[in-house]
Amino acid sequence: MSARSEPGLRAPRSLQRFSFNQATAKHWPLADAVAGCVAAGVPGIGLWREPVAEYGLARAARLVRDAGLAVTSLCRGGFFTADGWREENLRAIEEAATLGTGVLVLVCGGLPPGSRDIDGARRRVTDAIAELAPHAAAAGVTLAIEPLHPMFCADRCVVATLGQALDIAERFDPGLVGVVVDAYHVWWDDTAYAQIARAGARIAAFQVCDWVTPLPEGVLLGRALPGEGCIELRRLREAVDAAGYTGPVEVEVFSAQVWARPGLDVLDDSIEGYLRHVV
């Protein structure tokens, strides 16, 4: 049953922390996604740099501001082991500031091609964040380190656990460098709840989707809408709340099947999954 058919569930109060990450409906044009969110009573949206650039940065900033939507995060900076990371990340910080979001999500990058030096790659992450932090501070943007599931360690993110992300973040002022708690990336970790408690005010963003098997080739697009898989989403939401987090809950799903559907339907089902399985 779609949430659209149950208007009672769509009362603004129950959605006050809900945010729709635009990557969940990757092929939904930005203007349509913004209009869809407004019509559904959704107060926030998570944006990605590429579709924002395509629409035009200033124009996108105006679009969401005029719509009264909060930009809950910008994805993404990071990839610190790639050439040109410095300029790319400085641009990302500026874009976050222009869009009016205080959270730039960092996906820190994997091993350089042919490298086995995981310690070296991890040092580069810390060094890069140290170099970017003053720029982020000047722009009023928090650098939010997102630990990615260990299956992405080689090619996307050498920061593989919340504990490891916190070890890096804690070298910096809270508010300047935080962490993203994404249910998909941390649910399997028997220390996840202890690390969420440790994170406290470092939690800059909380994202949800669900884990289903079998994973597809390349594993990136294997996620599911909240409630369709095996993650204890409500328990994780309660844990970040107990740690003091009061910010938005972003639904962010990468899935070829979900992307093939109309954006409005995906938004509806994201809301329904959120209401049934997260809040």
Add this chain to the structure above:
Amino acid sequence: MSARSEPGLRAPRSLQRFSFNQATAKHWPLADAVAGCVAAGVPGIGLWREPVAEYGLARAARLVRDAGLAVTSLCRGGFFTADGWREENLRAIEEAATLGTGVLVLVCGGLPPGSRDIDGARRRVTDAIAELAPHAAAAGVTLAIEPLHPMFCADRCVVATLGQALDIAERFDPGLVGVVVDAYHVWWDDTAYAQIARAGARIAAFQVCDWVTPLPEGVLLGRALPGEGCIELRRLREAVDAAGYTGPVEVEVFSAQVWARPGLDVLDDSIEGYLRHVV
């Protein structure tokens, strides 16, 4: 270049800890694999229950004994969240004893279908091991908990890190319950080296293969021969040695591409990868 073309690399001394896990050449008949190992000067083989049962348990035990091969481990017990786990694991313990190996590898099982209760599944693992331990002790078999990479947490093994495996193992006598350190499953973990040091005499087996991307659909068969990927295999081998481990080093690769090749070639390349990247 194949190891076969470099006889100097094949001196028995350099292979004294090498073991060939039969799953690396899944379609190689057991008798041929045993003969191949003997001809190559390989002292040990890791066996799997299904091909052993197909060949006949007593007959397989005689085959490897007559060949002078050590059975370095039997894969696998576990799957404690499935029906019939008790009888299946008691049989596996007996089979290990019959084959003359002191190591039964446990892949502990994922979440039951439809379940999100990861804590409950983890409790069942500990409870099951407690129940099996006296039987394993009577048979002279160590129960070796293998933490699997977190991408298998939902469907194969809720024990996802070496630290978590040790938390379970340490409830029991050393020698009775140990852990498997498999490079493929632990390499990404920033606490892996600390946990290997902690493991010490709990290390019941050490297995190597390599990590390559992209992962294939289902992710099980995405492994590569030692040296073909990004894992610091030698560093991990040195770490288990430093922890006091003096046992065999099993090459265990699950790969559709490797399985499609002749067994003897796979054995040769396993030896070469071991000599170049592990010892």
